[in-house]
Structures are given as C-alpha cells and as structure tokens.
C-alpha cells in the first residue's frame with residue numbers, strides 16, 4: 001500500500017466512524033423516544049380503562065390475594081345490602097370469621113345464608129343500629145366473648161343524601177352526620193382501644209370519592225366523608241407506634257340501595273325511587289373485589305371508581321387549584 005493509499009484509507013475510516021457515530025446516537029435517541037411513546041400510550045390505555053387508582057390496580061395484580069385474610073375475625077357494618085353485602089360474599093371465599101351487622105336482621109340472615117354457600121366461612125349475624133352507642137358496646141362484647149379478638153373492622157354502614165344544602169333542616173343535617181361520622185367514629189374507637197390492647201388490627205372506613213371532591217345535592221354527605229379523612233389523618237399520628245392500620249376506601253358511584261335510602265331536606269323522609277343511573281355505575285361485585293384487595297394489602301387510601309371520575313379525582317388531588325372556583 002502506498003502512503004497515499006494509506007492516507008485515503010484512514011480518511012475513509014474516519015469519515016465512516018463519524019457517520020456511523022452520528023447514525024448510532026441518532027438511532028439511540030429515536031429508540032428512546034419510541035420507547036417513551038410506547039410506554040406513554042400503554043399508560044394511557046391502562047388509565048383509560050382503569051376503575052381504581054393505579055396502586056390499587058397494581059396490588060390487585062401483584063399484591064396479596066384475599067386468602068391472606070384467612071383466619072381473621074372481620075366485623076362488617078352495613079352488611080345487609082350493597083357494598084357491605086358483596087364484600088361479605090368476597091370474604092366468604094376465604095376461611096375467615098365474619099360478623100355481619102346492620103339494622104335489618106332478616107336481610108342479614110339472607111346474606112349470611114348465601115355466605116355459607118360460597119365458602120368455608122364462619123358467619124355470625126349481629127343486628128346493630130350504629131347510632132346506638134350502647135348497642136355498639138354490647139355487640140363488641142359479644143364478639144370478644146365468642147372470638148376473643150377483632151382483626152378487621154370494616155366500618156361501612158352509611159347513608160347518602162339528595163337535598164339542596166340551603167334548604168336542609170338542621171335535624172336532617174344532624175341525622176346524616178350521626179350515622180356517617182359521629183357514630184362511625186364511636187364504633188371505631190371501641191374497636192381501636194381493643195386493638196391497642198392486643199397490639200394490632202385494621203379499621204377500614206368506607207369513605208367515598210365525595211370525601212375527596214364535592215358532589216351536587218350532597219353537601220352534608222360530602223362533609224361527613226371529608227370529616228372521616230380528617231379524623232383518620234389525625235388519629236394515624238396517635239397510632240404511629242402501633243401495628244394498627246387505618247384505611248379510607250373511597251368508591252365512586254356503585255350499584256346499591258344508597259340512592260333510594262338517601263336522606264332528603266326533611267328529617268325522617270327517604271328519597272326513594274329507582275336509580276336512573278344504575279347502568280352507568282360500577283357493579284357491586286367489582287367494587288367489593290377491589291375493597292378486599294385494599295383490605296388484604298392494607299392500602300391507606302384507595303379510590304374505586306370508573307372513568308371519567310377517576311381522572312377528575314387525580315386532578316382534584318394533585319391540581320386542587322382547578323377546583324377552587
């Protein structure tokens with residue numbers, strides 16, 4: 001090879017490496033961009049069809065299953081219909097001890113019978129009006145007498161509201177606050193004091209997306225659920241050193257009797273009627289399944305709702321200024 005040819009070869013090689021370097025970095029950038037785009041599209045697709053916050057859906061797929069609750073003593077209030085009823089069915093599939101409470105004994109018996117057909121569950125019916133503090137203590141004593149402990153209180157009993165905020169009489173405001181907050185907390189306190197003694201336990205509250213955002217004609221209902229969030233946030237500090245978990249489970253619209261049994265502007269008058277939006281709501285089965293995922297995985301706060309309410313909840317949580325008009 002002549003020196004001229006060597007120079008030419010070196011020049012060619014340098015040009016080639018420069019070009020290929022350029023192509024190489026160019027290709028990496030393109031690949032990274034495509035990867036990011038694919039990830040983003042996949043995320044959007046998942047989010048579009050999500051019916052719970054992403055952590056809850058992650059736990060549904062990869063977290064503890066319902067059978068991690070095997071052997072637990074679980075007290076469910078509001079178990080005679082709706083979300084409480086279907087959560088009892090989900091829990092019946094694992095071998096745990098269930099105590100079902102609500103006011104209507106016959107409905108509780110119906111739910112208990114169905115639970116026994118679903119799995120090897122030990123079910124006890126314990127009628128309770130949650131607004132009666134003495135009955136709460138009596139029920140608690142009976143459970144301790146029979147089972148010796150309570151591992152999970154699923155504090156779910158509650159009623160909604162269909163009423164104009166400014167026209168609602170004071171007694172009706174008191175009624176809804178009593179059921180959804182004051183007596184819900186009084187029951188939680190009885191059970192939490194017991195859990196402190198035994199050193200562990202879990203209290204799950206059925207809050208609502210209405211406990212995160214506002215909802216029309218439900219001013220006092222929203223207030224009761226927001227109040228739960230405040231109480232839980234503060235009480236978590238007091239329980240900080242213990243193995244006791246407080247959970248806020250927040251469903252969006254779910255098929256149940258909630259609308260029919262809603263409070264109105266007038267104390268003692270139920271809203272009644274059929275729910276025209278039932279078809280658009282999440283099924284009670286699906287909600288109950290996700291409730292059990294949240295309980296099994298001890299998720300602190302779980303949002304269980306379809307789109308677009310899920311998106312609105314994320315915006316409300318992370319860009320609250322958009323809601324402050």
Ligand SMILES: NC(=O)c1ccc[n+]([C@@H]2O[C@H](COP(=O)([O-])OP(=O)(O)OC[C@H]3O[C@@H](n4cnc5c(N)ncnc54)[C@H](OP(=O)(O)O)[C@@H]3O)[C@@H](O)[C@H]2O)c1
Pocket residue numbers: 077078079080081082083084101102103104105107128129130131156157158159160179206207208209250251252253254255256257258259261
């Ligand atoms: N469905 C939804 O769209 C939705 C959305 C967000 C949150 N939530 C919450 O989910 C929880 C359950 O509601 P749901 O939708 O399942 O409605 P539901 O079908 O009307 O069930 C309400 C349950 O609460 C019980 N209850 C009502 N007043 C009571 C009292 N004074 N003492 C004891 N139990 C009482 C009822 O039983 P008795 O009548 O036999 O007492 C019933 O078992 C409520 O806390 C509600 O706020 C529901």
